[in-house]
Amino acid sequence: MRLxxxxxxxxxxxxxxxxxxxxSADIVWEDxxxxxxxxxxxxxxxxxxxxxxxxALGFLMAMAMVGAAYLVRDERxxxxxxELNGGEKE
Amino acid sequence: MIDPAxxxxxxxxxxxxxxxxxxxxxxxxxVLMCIELMLNAVNLQFVAAANHWGDVTGWVYAIFxxxxxAGEVAIGLAIFLxxxxxxxxxxxxxxxxxxx
Numbered sequence: 001m002r003l004x005x006x007x008x009x010x011x012x013x014x015x016x017x018x019x020x021x022x023x024s025a026d027i028v029w030e031d032x033x034x035x036x037x038x039x040x041x042x043x044x045x046x047x048x049x050x051x052x053x054x055x056a057l058g059f060l061m062a063m064a065m066v067g068a069a070y071l072v073r074d075e076r077x078x079x080x081x082x083e084l085n086g087g088e089k090e
Numbered sequence: 091m092i093d094p095a096x097x098x099x100x101x102x103x104x105x106x107x108x109x110x111x112x113x114x115x116x117x118x119x120x121v122l123m124c125i126e127l128m129l130n131a132v133n134l135q136f137v138a139a140a141n142h143w144g145d146v147t148g149w150v151y152a153i154f155x156x157x158x159x160a161g162e163v164a165i166g167l168a169i170f171l172x173x174x175x176x177x178x179x180x181x182x183x184x185x186x187x188x189x190x
Contacts, residue, residue, distance in 0.1 A: 008113065016106035023098035023135070035144030045146045046153070057157055064161035071168035 097138040104131035118173070118180040122166045129159045 022028075046054055104127055111124030133152045140148025170180050177185050 009110075012106060012110050012113070015109075016102065019102040019106065020099050023102050024095040026095065028098075029093075029095050029142060032142050033144030037140065037144060037146050037149065041146050042149050042153075045150055050150050053154070057154060061157060061161050064165050068164040068168040071165075071172050 094138040094142040098135055101131045101134040101138065104128075104134065116181050116183050118166075118170050118182055118185075121182065122163065122170075126159060126163065129155055 108124045108127035108131060111127065112121050115121055115124065133155050136148040136152040136155070140146065140152070173185055174180055179185065
C-alpha cells in the first residue's frame, strides 16, 4: 500500500512535468492573432451560435438548484408548522 | 501582455495541485475545493488560448465551465449537509454507503 502511494505521487509529479512542458511548448503558441475580442463579440456568440447550449445550461442549473433545495429541506415538525401558519405565531 | 505559455504553465501546475488534493485529502469540502481548483485551471487555459488566437469560443467555454462549477458547488454542499445530518461526519473514508 505504501509503495502504491509513493508510485501514485511519482506518477502525479511526472504527469505534472509532462503537462507543463506540453502546454508551454513554443510550437503550441507559434501563430497568434491580432484580433481583439470584445464583450460585444462574446454576447453575440452567446446569444447567436451558442444560444441553444446556453438554454440547456440554464435548464440544468435550474434543475441543480431544485435538487440542492430538495436535499437540504428541513422536515422538522416545528418548521413545517411555522411554514403552514405563514410564519406567524399562533 | 503576459506570454500565454507562462499562463498555460501556471494552469497546468494549478491543475496538478488540484488533482493531488482530490486524490489525497479525506475531507469532502477540501476535495470539492480541489476539484474547483482544477476547473479554474482549465478556465485559465481556455481564456489564455482564446486571447492568443482571438477566438471567442474559449471565452464561451470558460463561462459555461464557471456556471457548471457554481451548480456543482451548490449540489456538493447540499450533499455534504445531508451526509453530515446522517453520519455526523464528512470524512470520505467513513462515508462509504450511498444509502441511509
